[in-house]
Amino acid sequence: MKILLGTVTGAAMLIAGAGSMALAQEYPYRDITTAVVWGAGGGTDTINRMIMAEMEKHLPVSINVINQTGGVAGSNGMVYAMNQADDGYTLVGLSESNVTAAVQGGWDKKFDTWYPFIVGGSPDLISVPANSPYGTLEDLVDAAKADPGSIPAAASGAGSIHHLNLLAIEKGAGAQFKFVPYQGSAPGQEAAIAGEVALVVTSLAEQAPLIEGGQLKPLAMLTPESAEIAGMTVPSAFDIYDGLDAYLPLKQAIGFAVHNSASDEVKAKLTEAFDAAMAGDAVAEWAKVNNYDIGGQSGEEAQALFSTLESNFAYTLQELGVATVDPASLGIEKP
Amino acid sequence: MDFVFSQLAGFGDAFADLVLDPLTYLYLVTSVFLGITFGALPGLTATLAVTILTGFFGNKIPLDYSLIALLGAYVGAIYGGSYPSIVLNIPGTAASAATAMDGHPLAKAGRGGEALGLTTTASFIGTLIGTVALLIFVWVLLLISKNIASPEKALLALFGILLSGTLMSSDLVVKGWIAGLIGLAMAMVGLDPLLSEPRYTFGWSYMLSGFQVVPVLMGAFAVPQVIEGLRRAEIGKMAQLNDRIVPNLAAVRRYLPTITRSGVIGTGVGALPGVGEDVAGWVSYGVGKSVSREGKKFGKGSLEGLLSAETANNACIGGALIPLLVLGIPGSPPAAALMGALKINNVIPGPTIDPAIILRVVAILVLASFTMFLMGLFTARVFIRILRIPQTLFLPVVMVLTTIGSFSVGGGINDLYLMLGVGFVAYFMNMLAFPIAPLVIGVILGGLFDETFRRSLFLADGDLSVFASRPGAAILLALNVALILSQIPVVKRTFGRLRGRTA
Numbered sequence: 001m002k003i004l005l006g007t008v009t010g011a012a013m014l015i016a017g018a019g020s021m022a023l024a025q026e027y028p029y030r031d032i033t034t035a036v037v038w039g040a041g042g043g044t045d046t047i048n049r050m051i052m053a054e055m056e057k058h059l060p061v062s063i064n065v066i067n068q069t070g071g072v073a074g075s076n077g078m079v080y081a082m083n084q085a086d087d088g089y090t091l092v093g094l095s096e097s098n099v100t101a102a103v104q105g106g107w108d109k110k111f112d113t114w115y116p117f118i119v120g121g122s123p124d125l126i127s128v129p130a131n132s133p134y135g136t137l138e139d140l141v142d143a144a145k146a147d148p149g150s151i152p153a154a155a156s157g158a159g160s161i162h163h164l165n166l167l168a169i170e171k172g173a174g175a176q177f178k179f180v181p182y183q184g185s186a187p188g189q190e191a192a193i194a195g196e197v198a199l200v201v202t203s204l205a206e207q208a209p210l211i212e213g214g215q216l217k218p219l220a221m222l223t224p225e226s227a228e229i230a231g232m233t234v235p236s237a238f239d240i241y242d243g244l245d246a247y248l249p250l251k252q253a254i255g256f257a258v259h260n261s262a263s264d265e266v267k268a269k270l271t272e273a274f275d276a277a278m279a280g281d282a283v284a285e286w287a288k289v290n291n292y293d294i295g296g297q298s299g300e301e302a303q304a305l306f307s308t309l310e311s312n313f314a315y316t317l318q319e320l321g322v323a324t325v326d327p328a329s330l331g332i333e334k335p
Numbered sequence: 336m337d338f339v340f341s342q343l344a345g346f347g348d349a350f351a352d353l354v355l356d357p358l359t360y361l362y363l364v365t366s367v368f369l370g371i372t373f374g375a376l377p378g379l380t381a382t383l384a385v386t387i388l389t390g391f392f393g394n395k396i397p398l399d400y401s402l403i404a405l406l407g408a409y410v411g412a413i414y415g416g417s418y419p420s421i422v423l424n425i426p427g428t429a430a431s432a433a434t435a436m437d438g439h440p441l442a443k444a445g446r447g448g449e450a451l452g453l454t455t456t457a458s459f460i461g462t463l464i465g466t467v468a469l470l471i472f473v474w475v476l477l478l479i480s481k482n483i484a485s486p487e488k489a490l491l492a493l494f495g496i497l498l499s500g501t502l503m504s505s506d507l508v509v510k511g512w513i514a515g516l517i518g519l520a521m522a523m524v525g526l527d528p529l530l531s532e533p534r535y536t537f538g539w540s541y542m543l544s545g546f547q548v549v550p551v552l553m554g555a556f557a558v559p560q561v562i563e564g565l566r567r568a569e570i571g572k573m574a575q576l577n578d579r580i581v582p583n584l585a586a587v588r589r590y591l592p593t594i595t596r597s598g599v600i601g602t603g604v605g606a607l608p609g610v611g612e613d614v615a616g617w618v619s620y621g622v623g624k625s626v627s628r629e630g631k632k633f634g635k636g637s638l639e640g641l642l643s644a645e646t647a648n649n650a651c652i653g654g655a656l657i658p659l660l661v662l663g664i665p666g667s668p669p670a671a672a673l674m675g676a677l678k679i680n681n682v683i684p685g686p687t688i689d690p691a692i693i694l695r696v697v698a699i700l701v702l703a704s705f706t707m708f709l710m711g712l713f714t715a716r717v718f719i720r721i722l723r724i725p726q727t728l729f730l731p732v733v734m735v736l737t738t739i740g741s742f743s744v745g746g747g748i749n750d751l752y753l754m755l756g757v758g759f760v761a762y763f764m765n766m767l768a769f770p771i772a773p774l775v776i777g778v779i780l781g782g783l784f785d786e787t788f789r790r791s792l793f794l795a796d797g798d799l800s801v802f803a804s805r806p807g808a809a810i811l812l813a814l815n816v817a818l819i820l821s822q823i824p825v826v827k828r829t830f831g832r833l834r835g836r837t838a
Binding site for chain 1: 382385386389482483484485526528529530531533540543544547662663664665671672675678679681683684685688747786790793794
């Protein structure tokens with residue numbers, strides 16, 4: 001153990017020495033660290049590890065991905081990254097769900113404190129267990145209308161993107177389900193397979209292996225487009241119920257960010273590497289296999305997207321009574 | 336039967352491919368060693384080892400090789416946790432908390448070498464049992480784990496807490512239950528898992544994320560050791576020890592039924608989604624204590640107790656991979672990290688996974704357990720020498736290592752205050768003969784119990800009969816009730832009298 005510690009200290013000193021020698025060089029001259037605010041194995045973690053490995057190919061340095069989880073809506077990781085210098089050597093890996101950290105009391109900053117890069121997201125859909133009596137979305141909605149609030153539905157945690165999608169389809173189709181919160185998409189899907197809930201709303205990427213394996217039966221996409229999976233065509237809910245476009249689509253936005261206060265040189269270098277990586281075949285191939293839609297927005301365009309999500313989430317949470325901080329007091333405008 | 340043969344043939348091919356590739360050994364030896372080191376350092380967990388390697392290798396080397404590295408580290412880390420449990424009474428990872436119960440008394444009696452040799456063998460056999468289950472019983476186990484819903488999980492978590500309370504008490508059973516309930520209460524702190532309402536946070540943002548397991552584990556086991564050492568520093572004193580690490584084959588043969596039973600229990604627990612190595616060790620230890628003829632000696636340095644815990648936590652690995660590979664639902668926290676590594680490489684675990692990958696995983700696990708076995712006999716020999724270092728030199732190092740371990744989880748100073756706070760409380764609990772292990776188990780399983788218990792009631796509109804109406808739940812409920820009743824003096828006496836009459 002002593003030998004191990006000695007090696008680590010030695011390595012740390014070497015790195016520190018190399019850093020000070022190269023002080024005059026331009027960004028980036030030392031390794032970059034990306035702190036992912038969600039746990040290992042999840043969508044945000046996987047996407048960041050994938051895109052960072054691709055971006056490395058277009059940068060002279062390595063990028064280390066670490067996980068800084070916990071807090072409220074990933075606030076621990078965001079606070080950690082925010083406390084590091086805004087020199088572009090610390091990035092934060094995040095997703096659309098982090099926009100609720102402020103209204104839930106996790107920290108006191110609006111999302112425009114970041115300069116985000118969006119890799120992509122996966123569209124949400126509504127599915128039922130394979131042996132479910134409901135064959136179509138209409139069956140399910142009719143059953144819910146007959147006995148409002150009796151059919152249990154899983155859609156990740158309260159205030160997550162999937163929960164917002166469930167609320168949107170409830171409003172759009174005029175049905176009411178019994179929302180049962182789960183800590184993440186996987187436990188919710190697991191509960192649907194075990195028959196604990198009658199339906200589950202999560203993303204296509206998360207459900208794909210279960211649909212292809214015949215464990216879940218997809219009813220409808222919550223996007224304007226239909227989707228092809230396991231030799232089936234999953235219809236769009238937009239074609240079944242008119243007026244859904246008032247509430248949907250609400251899509252995932254997964255990627256990473258640097259401090260908005262970082263210098264223009266840092267932002268330009270990162271954007272260059274990001275664009276080059278996004279244009280590569282590896283990202284396209286990855287997205288296809290994993291059922292993701294490619295984003296590719298960065299800077300102001302991505303900020304505008306996150307700002308829409310932020311106000312949407314914030315006021316929905318306030319309506320649900322789970323926001324501890326008034327969004328207006330943070331300067332978040334009504335959608 | 337055809338399925339079994341085709342699986343075995345497929346395994347043979349995959350194994351041959353693996354053994355004939357010289358690069359395999361490079362990755363395997365390095366990663367198993369790294370895993371053992373991580374497991375042996377208090378606070379650094381198997382999950383962390385797998386996560387770090389995912390970042391290191393991830394998509395930089397072909398999946399075939401990164402799988403070797405990740406699985407090697409996983410197997411090594413679960414095994415490595417037994418070193419500090421036995422030598423220092425500080426579990427290297429939560430998975431080996433049950434190992435300390437009998438391992439440390441053995442080391443104190445000068446049988447540390449024997450204990451380390453036996454755990455090496457037990458871990459080896461355990462890993463193999465889990466792996467065989469992954470190869471052959473994959474579909475049977477899947478059927479069971481798919482039908483486990485919230486009520487069953489809640490009752491299983493409660494059973495784990497009650498069981499450790501019952502087993503660990505040295506005088507009164509109720510003291511163990513009290514410790515377990517304190518742990519359960521600590522697990523309630525933070526945002527509630529269902530509706531995200533803050534509970535017992537007193538407006539402090541650190542408390543929102545609740546108490547982390549690793550600082551509590553380190554505080555509960557390591558800090559009291561260090562305080563004890565401060566009070567009675569015996570300068571220059573060394574523990575008596577017998578260096579013979581080579582496993583005692585006669586003992587292995589004698590305890591073969593125990594090893595087999597623990598392996599099966601470990602695999603089964605591993606196959607349940609979200610329940611991992613830590614629970615496997617305790618459940619197997621508990622079953623061992625009630626079934627074994629040596630049961631009374633458990634906790635005082637019983638080889639059988641040691642084997643029960645250590646076989647099960649390694650057998651859990653194969654079990655935990657079953658729901659991961661077949662359903663895409665990780666069976667334990669390290670398996671969740673493994674899932675990330677697969678996804679980065681465009682392999683989506685679940686029903687659509689290429690069966691060749693499952694066969695390769697099995698082949699890697701078999702080879703990794705052999706590597707672990709051979710390497711373990713060597714590393715254990717080095718590690719046991721720590722007992723020769725005077726306490727006055729060694730305890731400060733332990734304190735530094737546990738501090739690093741606690742800090743590594745969240746990277747916040749508050750985790751260190753938590754570790755110290757729990758440590759002082761644990762020290763006084765030890766003096767009052769309150770067992771500390773049930774408190775830690777309460778913190779580990781309390782979150783699961785809280786979430787699943789409340790969700791069951793939420794789904795049933797507050798109707799308590801959900802815990803009895805499902806067959807699985809009814810069995811688990813009966814086990815819980817029996818466990819409590821069996822410790823109540825009146826019931827004990829009645830049963831004693833009944834038995835006396837029939838005999």
